[in-house]
Amino acid sequence: MARAGHHSVMMLNADCNDTNVINVFEPAILHVASGDSVTFIPTDSGHNTASKRGMIPDGATPWNGAVDDELTVTLTVPGIYGYLCLPHYEVGMVGLIVVGEDLSNLSAVKKARHPGDARKAFRALLAELETQS
Numbered sequence: 001m002a003r004a005g006h007h008s009v010m011m012l013n014a015d016c017n018d019t020n021v022i023n024v025f026e027p028a029i030l031h032v033a034s035g036d037s038v039t040f041i042p043t044d045s046g047h048n049t050a051s052k053r054g055m056i057p058d059g060a061t062p063w064n065g066a067v068d069d070e071l072t073v074t075l076t077v078p079g080i081y082g083y084l085c086l087p088h089y090e091v092g093m094v095g096l097i098v099v100g101e102d103l104s105n106l107s108a109v110k111k112a113r114h115p116g117d118a119r120k121a122f123r124a125l126l127a128e129l130e131t132q133s
């Protein structure tokens with residue numbers, strides 16, 4: 001069996017490529033294998049990471065990190081995980097993790113409701129995800 005992999009997602013005030021974009025997870029879409037872990041790194045301050053109810057696979061463990069804290073989650077249940085930064089949810093600081101290239105909960109993920117720009121941001125990420133696969 002392959003050793004579990006480890007990945008990082010940075011919490012940033014500015015996108016690496018476009019300094020006009022503020023408050024982002026980088027990468028905003030991450031593909032990992034089942035059993036891999038992901039560390040959310042507070043590269044810039046003022047951010048957290050929290051999974052979104054209804055946007056993680058059945059049986060998966062939700063997470064909710066404190067602002068400015070590094071958080072590591074181990075993802076063992078295949079599927080799509082939608083998550084957000086609570087202070088910047090309404091301005092669209094959201095991200096997706098796909099575990100095991102499993103998109104079987106896509107329709108459930110699409111049904112989740114969001115405030116403000118988060119709706120647009122999740123829609124854009126999900127569209128990008130579908131073009132990747």
Ligand SMILES: [Cu+2]
Pocket residue numbers: 023024046047048085086087088093
């Ligand atoms: Cu944030």
